[in-house]
Amino acid sequence: MQLKEELLQLRAELDELQRKQGDQQQSLAIQLSLMSNKLDNLSHQIKTSPLAINETDEANAPADVNMQRSKDQADVEAVKLPKYSERTSQVSIDPWTEAEQPPQPQRHNQKAKVSASSELLNQLSQSAGQLNASLSSLLGPFAGIFNQVKSFYQHYQEKGQGPVFLMTVAGIITLTLGFGYLLQYSINNWFSELGKALFGFASANAFIALGAFIYKKRPGMQDFASGLIGLGLILNFLSTYFIGPYFGLIPTGISFILLFLITLAGFGISMKFETKVVSIISLIGGSLAPVMLISGSQAPLLYLPYLLLIGCFALIQSRKLNWPPLMEVTSLLHIACIEAFMLYQGQAFIHLDWQVILGIVSISGSFYLYSFTSIYWLFKTQSNAVDNKIEQSKQRPLTSRILALPFALIALVLMATSQFTLYNGEVFLLNSLICAGLFIALRQHQQLRGILLVFAGSFAGFAALNLISHEYLGLALLLEGSLLLWLGAKEKLTSVRAEAYVLLTLGLALNIYGLAETINLSRYNLDSFSSNSFTLILLLLTTATLYSSSLIMHKFLRQEDNTWGLVYEQKIWRLLKELLSVGYTVTLIFIAALISYEHSLNTLPLISLFLLYLAAKDNLRFTELFAWLLMIPLLIMIGYGILDSGSFSLGQQALYAKIARIEVFASLMFAYYWYKRHFADSKLIKFTALVQLVCFIALPVLFIPKVLRDFEHYISIAIWGSCFMSLILARIIKHRALILEAKVLTITAILITAASCLDQRWQGLIGLTIGAVMMSGLLVRYRSLDKISQRIFTFQWQLSPFYFGLITAVIIQSFVGNWGVVAAVLSGYFVWLVSLKPLPEVLKSGVSLAYGLTFIFGIAPLLVHAQTYTASGTENLLYCLAEAVSLAILGWLVLQNGAVIRAHKSSISLAVLQWGWHLLLALSYLLWSYQLPTVFAAPISAILLVIHGSWLMFISLKPKQAQMVKLAGILFALSCAKVIFIDMATFEVIQKVVAFMVIGAILLCVSYFYQKARNKIS
Structure with missing residues (x-):
């Protein structure tokens, strides 16, 4: 209990403290609000007051004087602005004493006006600053003179x-x-x-x-x-x-x-x-x-050394006064003076004398004097900041013009020397050697060495532009860029490497332009090597330079302590590798063209393989794509070979086209295996797998066009060969597409073999034998195969019973030559298949097809007989025999009502089968009867219809066959209609007597025996 009371007491004290803190915060907020209102009133007073008040005099004047001035000021305002007195606030001069407060809406309007005015002033100041920055950027380094004058005035203004x-x-x-x-x-x-x-x-x-x-x-x-x-x-x-x-x-x-x-x-x-x-x-x-x-x-040229002497004295004065702007003004002024003198001079001097040499030395001396002085000021400022540990904000600032002076001065030397003398290339080369010598000598000054290296490279590049022939200029720039890249990487100087990249780009562009002008599509050979030697040397040296540059970058990018390997340099290195791949390709193709122009493009598969190796080594996406694009020239070669020979036959085309066709197919087929082993992480590996699959699908049928063109009669054997090849590939590759192709080729082989046998060709019998051997082997060995092979050969195995039906048909047709007999035999063959007990495993998936073929081939003799009823003799007898056999076989199948009929009763019921069989029987004897002489055909057909109907009447007495009475009625009606409407007009008297007497006797007998049987059943 005591602990609980203490807890409640502590909680009450905490609530009290929170309440006091809230009151204090509220009071502070009120005071801040009052202070803000007072400041707003003061701001409005200052901005709207028509008279300026001297604050210093007011502070020093007596209180009564101030009060008097306040009254005078109020009176003046009341007189000058009477119409605004009611709408403006009355505020005393002392901003810290409250007078009448202005109305609340007016105060808000005044605050809004003050804030809007301040925002407008800020925008104006920002716009002025942007305008000043834009003018400074336009005026360049010379804008510093105006800034310097402004700083002078601000300096004296601060001192009053x-x-x-x-x-x-x-x-x-x-x-x-x-x-x-x-x-x-x-x-x-x-x-x-x-x-x-x-x-x-x-x-x-x-x-x-x-x-x-x-x-x-x-x-x-x-x-x-x-x-x-x-x-x-x-x-x-x-x-x-x-x-x-x-x-x-x-x-x-x-x-x-x-x-x-x-x-x-x-x-x-x-x-x-x-x-x-x-x-x-x-x-x-x-x-x-x-x-x-x-x-x-x-001697006007003495003006140049005169400027150099004045510059020396000015820089000494700058050093003594510790005043970098003097050095800055000196260098900029002398740049302008030298350029003005070059414009006055007009043209370059052709010959060298002591005055020209002195002028050249003076121009170059100005560069060294001012450049190294600016660099000296920069390094001195940095060293003082490090030694004295001065904050950067408190250091004496160095403007961007001082940092840009060396580059402005090197531009001056390049332009002024080119305008001054025709020996500018030699002058640039000498300056490059001087800078290189200083680079070697000043080993302790790393920053200065980097700048010297940039100067040396710049001078060397422009010396190359003037001294070297345009044909070799690209090579010179590439070599210089490679050297600067090595030095920049070794010394870790970013500026030097940047210059190297520029030189490499210029050199490569010049070489590409030169090669485009040099290389043409004419035939090359070793006999013309002398005329193409320069092109080959240019290609080799360009490729070697790109290789050395990429090797330099790769070596230093892999260093663990590398701090200069920026992201953009990684991209540049990758770009160099991509360009190197293109260089390899062009060089190798050109060499191949020199050896054999006609077969030069046949080397592209090897070049593509080399490019893929480079792409896999350094993960080069463009190189990989470029390697695939090299297949396009081979396809063009194949098309050109077809057009040149006028035939698609490989044997009639030129050798280069044959090799190209083989190379393309082999490259596309085996590319996936190379990718899988050496470049598994490539994004194109799925594409190569798809291309390989297409090649495997095309492989079994590659020789089919040749067979169709030159060996048409052997097509059945060729198709069976393609089928076997497809099955083997499906077993090796294990892909659904190949299995599907094998199924299609199997069906195609069976159909073409049947067509060949129908055409009575011995090649068809060979194909039929080949298929029989395969089907027999599958029937015997299928169960002993592994699961993968069973899956591949399932379709052929299930097709084997039907294929043996084809063999049976060919044998019967060969010996009998009657299609009715063939159909009857096939109907009996399929009835035998579906009636086997137990049903073989091979037929379980095709039993419906066999069941359907049973009826198709059972009906076929009747249809064939209907088309050939004019036949006579033995052939007609064979047709009749075939019909009878087919009807007997189908009748036996229906009477048996076996498992296959019961399995398909949902689609075809037993009643439908029975009706169908009786209709086929009626069609059959009608065809038979009308093949008799005309005198007997009509009466016999009518009598047979009545007999058939009477038979159905007796069949309908069975409980399960009661529906047959309907069919019997149909037959009776058909018989009556036939006799009355068709036969009566053609009957003679004797025919009418025989027909009606026989039909009547049959009907009476059937009626008697039918009634007797019915009574017996009931």
Whole structure:
């Protein structure tokens, strides 16, 4: 009880704590809601207020002043917006004190407007950002200059000197323009040439001296002083232009030297004062000012080494100031200067002299200088981050332009060198060797080695484009791509492997194009080997390169510590293997065509087997499909052989067509066994099994067309041979389709054998004998066979009793030659079969067929006799005998009412059989009677009908045969109708007397004895 009370107390305390917590959360929610309302009111106040309020002055002003300003502000709003006063909220200036709250719907509308405005501003900012990104991508690396100017302004804006920066820049620009116009005016009007030069340079250097003085003596004015020094440098460049090329006061060479000295002085001042503005002005002025001297210079090519020297000084300044953007601006500016110089140059130099060589060295030197400087900055930033453990977000950022500079510079070298000299291929090759040498020398710098390898490969590829003939260009690119792939895989350099893939693709495309232009459908042989040797070498080397590349990739993809085997490279390796399979195929076919053009395609099955081996080894789906597609040319060869010979006969076709037919059939038949052993996991294994089954089905009947065409009379023997072959294949393969084929061939063989025997050919008797031997063997040996063989031979075994009926028919027909007798004998044969006790096992499935054949052959003599009633003599007697025997046999079968009749009583009852037999009897004696002379035919037929009816009357006395009285009545009616309507018109008097007297006597006697028998029974 005590524990229960404590438990209840604890539960009550828990509920109390939960209630307090809920109250606190509700109070906090209310406070947050109030705070949100106040913030919304403040936002609306700020956005809708017509007067700007200086918050700093309000904070420093007395309280009464603030109150007065609040009242004035409210009065102004009331006067300016009287018509909105009732619909807008009245909010005091102090946002943290509540006044009259606006109505609830208006507050929601205001919140919706504020949120909609903020969402609109966000969308506008996002659109502006996307537009800025699009412009940056369009402008490329040169967009960095605008970003750099923007960063300058933001830097001074953060220091609170944004307006000073803008005014300083504007002042420099305006003073520069004014000074330029002053020089122009003074030179034309006031000063002499010496005075002009002294005035220009004195003014420029005065600005420099003033800037240096302010920089040293006025702390905090360094940026302004840097602007004055930059202005002085600009004026120096401008003065040099005016006294040099503009008015020609000094020679071009001296002007060039003077510009170089001014640039050096600018770099020196910037290094001394460590000012970035002066360095930028020195760089731009020193690089662009000599452009105005090129047209009048006797050695314009010196401009290229001049740019290289300025670049060296600029990069030294960039290193000293630790300012990567200076290096970036230098490289981009010099790229533009070199391209502009190439456009001015117009055409490439044909010969080499010291100036051209110096220009080539300067272009290549610019590439090495700027590329390796950018790479240096990149590696330095990464090493500092690792050494000092600086977070990535706090590192000095390197823009994507610095990372893209090496590739922009290599593009510059490739384009500028091609425009500068006709020896560009040699220059590219030399640069490739230099990069390769640096790759070997710098073993400790893995990242740099990868970039050097990319440079070397690029230079080598473009050197190949210029130095190597177009016929060998594809091979050169393939070999270079394979080498780069090996180096990239060995050093685990993704960029090098990417370049290798590009080179391999280009080389393969060029080789395919070259082969398409070279190979034609003309006949090849060893006599024309010399003219086709290049094509063969091209095929062999292309295939070897693909093999080596795939081997390299496979080797390094299998390494356990492999970290570079990305998914796309796995796919590239698989693509290389697929292309290698195609290369193998084309090369082998071409070699076969050189050896024997006519039989070259007969090697395709072996090539297909080789491709299937490759597909199974590396699970190559396209190679597997390609191996199957190689069967199509063989089928085309077979069709061409048929058209060429004009016959489907294999013996009349050319040798290549015969071999192709055999190869196709053998390949399709045995492909499944190869798949089952070597490529069991293939998706095409079911297809190969189906193809093999079709081949096995076709195999037993392959020679039948030949027999029909050349040995038509032996077709029955050939069909029995096909049947035996089909049975053997069904026993080996154990497939339902082959068993079904054996059944069809057995039926076909029996029918063709019967037709041959009917045509009285001895070949039919041989076929009949062959079938008899097979059926006899099955009857004797069937029970001793295993279950599989029994299942295969069941149909033939069940057919054997019927086949012996065929033998019986052939024997009777051979000796008697009367089909009525044959039908009677067959009817008796089948009656004997169905009457055996016990019924043989072989007949159990075919007893219904035997039962039906009994009646068919029993009726057949009557039908044959009806068609040949004009026969006379022995033949007519044979027909009559056959009918009698058939009726006797059928009557015996019906009277016996054996097991077979009882088994089929559901389909044919005993009564129906009895009626049928009596109708057959009536038909028989009517046929017999009408074969007598006309005088006796009509009376005898009527008398026989009456006798038959009287017999049926007596039969109907039996309890089970009472229905026969109906048949008797039918016969009596038929007899009366016949006599009255048919015979009476043709009867003579004596015939009428005999007929009516005999019929009447018979009827009286039958009536007496029938009544007597009936009385006796009752």
